[in-house]
Amino acid sequence: MIDFTSIFAGKARPLIGIDISSSAVKLVELSDVNGRQRRLERYAIEPLPRDAVSDGNIVQLEAVAEAVKRAWKRLSTTTRSAALALPAGAVITKKIILPADLRETDMEIQVESEANQYIPFAIDEVNLDFQVLGPAPGSEGEVEVLIAASRKEKVEDRVAVAEAAGLKPIVMDVESFASQAALDLIRAQLPEGGRNRIVALVDAGANMLKTAVYRNEQLLYSREQPFGGNQLTQDIARQYGMSADEAESAKRTGSLPENFEVDLLRPFMDSLALEVSRALQFFFTSTTFNQVDHVILAGGCAVIPGLDQVVAGRTQVATQIANPFSGMALASRIRPKSLAADAPALMAACGLALRRFDE
Numbered sequence: 548m549i550d551f552t553s554i555f556a557g558k559a560r561p562l563i564g565i566d567i568s569s570s571a572v573k574l575v576e577l578s579d580v581n582g583r584q585r586r587l588e589r590y591a592i593e594p595l596p597r598d599a600v601s602d603g604n605i606v607q608l609e610a611v612a613e614a615v616k617r618a619w620k621r622l623s624t625t626t627r628s629a630a631l632a633l634p635a636g637a638v639i640t641k642k643i644i645l646p647a648d649l650r651e652t653d654m655e656i657q658v659e660s661e662a663n664q665y666i667p668f669a670i671d672e673v674n675l676d677f678q679v680l681g682p683a684p685g686s687e688g689e690v691e692v693l694i695a696a697s698r699k700e701k702v703e704d705r706v707a708v709a710e711a712a713g714l715k716p717i718v719m720d721v722e723s724f725a726s727q728a729a730l731d732l733i734r735a736q737l738p739e740g741g742r743n744r745i746v747a748l749v750d751a752g753a754n755m756l757k758t759a760v761y762r763n764e765q766l767l768y769s770r771e772q773p774f775g776g777n778q779l780t781q782d783i784a785r786q787y788g789m790s791a792d793e794a795e796s797a798k799r800t801g802s803l804p805e806n807f808e809v810d811l812l813r814p815f816m817d818s819l820a821l822e823v824s825r826a827l828q829f830f831f832t833s834t835t836f837n838q839v840d841h842v843i844l845a846g847g848c849a850v851i852p853g854l855d856q857v858v859a860g861r862t863q864v865a866t867q868i869a870n871p872f873s874g875m876a877l878a879s880r881i882r883p884k885s886l887a888a889d890a891p892a893l894m895a896a897c898g899l900a901l902r903r904f905d906e
Contacts, residue, residue, distance in 0.1 A: 561626045562718070563619070564725070564899025565709065567611060568892075569600045570753040570776075570847065574618045575896040576626060577875075577903060585904075586876040590896070592889060593618035597791065603634030605704045612711035619712060629709050630718035630899040632725050635769075637701045640693060640721070641665045644683045647690045654679075658694055666696050674702045674719075695721065718902050723759065723769070725898030726750065726845070729871040730761065732897075733843055736874055744840040747830070748869070749823050749858075750894065751848035753777045756819070758826040760839065768830045774822050776848045779815045786811060816854055820861035827862055845869035849891035871897045 566573045575590045593614045599607040643661050645654060658677045659670065666673060673696045683689040702719055709716040730748050734741030743763065750757040754775045760768040776798075783794035783803065797803050823842065831837055842864045844855055849868050859866040870890040877883065 560903055561628065562900060562903040563622070563624070563626050563629050563714070564896040564902070565615060565629050565631050565714075566722070566725070566893070566896035566899060567600060567605070567615075567631065567705065567708065568752060568895075569595070569603075569755075571595055571892070572611065572614045572618055573893055573896040574615075574622055575893055575900040576622065576624055577897075577900045579904070580876050584876050585874075585901075586878060587872050587881055587886070588878045589622045589624060589880060590886075590889070590893060591618040591621040592892065593621070603637055604701075605708060608704065608707060608711070612708045615708055615712035615714070619714065627714050629714045629716050630720060630902045631705045631709060631716055632720040632722040632895060632899055633697055633701055633705065635721055635723040636771075638695055638697045638721050639666055640695050642680070643692050643694060644686065644689050645692050647682070647688050654692070658692065662694055662696055665694070668698060672699060673697060674699055718899070720899055720902065722895050723766075725895045725901075727759070727761070727766070728898035728901050729894040730843065730869075731764075732871040732874060733869060734761075737841060741841075745836060745838065746841045746843060747827060747839050747864075748843050748845060748894075749826070751775060751819060751844065751846040753847060756822050756826070757846075758823070758830070760827075760830050760836075762836075767836065768834055770826050770829055772822055772826065774819065775846075778818075779811065779848075782811050782815065783807070812851070816851060816857045817861075819848060819854065820858045823858050824861050827864070839864050842866040843869045845891045845894045847892045850888050869894055 564575045571592050571594045573592050576588045578586050578588050580586050595614050596607065596610050599610045605611050645657055649657065662675055663670060675696045677692050677694045680691045680693055683691045706716045726748065734746055737744060745760060745762050747758060747760045752775050754777055756772040756774045758770045759766060780791060780794045780798055783789060783798055784791050789797065827839055842858060842862060844858060844866060855866045855868050868891055871894060872886060872890055
């Protein structure tokens, strides 16, 4: 096991971003073109056995490692350095203010002292890291510092998966931070580069609907709701007398009866749009803001044809499907049509792959 104490460690070249979700592992590798433009070199998505990952915890380590290994082989790359991420719920974060002239060793002492106040575990049971965000707002001579800490076993599980797959984990990030990095690519293509726009990133995955609302670089609000694509899978299984695995397969291949769209798919889309609307209402009642300018739909559910229109109709907010690669060059091996279908599920993996370009 490597000595893996840093959550923000970066500066890796080249690098594969590995996102381990509840339903699949997703790998992304990026490069640059003449130092000016990002290029998507390759990506792969490999489904996971049911319950191999539960609530962000790796339950079946061997099965997850095998899925990562298969996905890596499909990439046909020689790159073995990897960036992974922890679920936001597994990481405690806190912003603190410190004097700007502190030496790094003194800052580490201060961070550890502050962390003891916020972390409900013994300090030797966690991986602790910090990152200077920049000058403290309205305070000369001080900087804003982000502290992040996670139980060691959470980090070690993901390290073990990567190593069992024959890869070298050198970056451990946080899923929400990785998704935000990918969202920045999308926001840059909005009117006026998305400046001062309030943007809601809605990740509709297999089990959870995660909503994060941003203005510029600032996270204003986040919420998770237990709603996702598995609900549609369960509806299919009940309606057509299938097992859960058969229903999931039929859903992915589109081999369902003609009445599926009217009886099950459309009601599911309406329910998802209602959940998005509720999340935005919670945002309005929990903050001083009363509008959202853009909704960006990510996650596996986002590829359902017409979902963006249903959400836009329910929320009355301009809605688009997430594609962090839309401004990138594409390697010749990438098929644009397949990428368009897969891109919404690759937000975190893309954000992790971007760690390659850390200064």
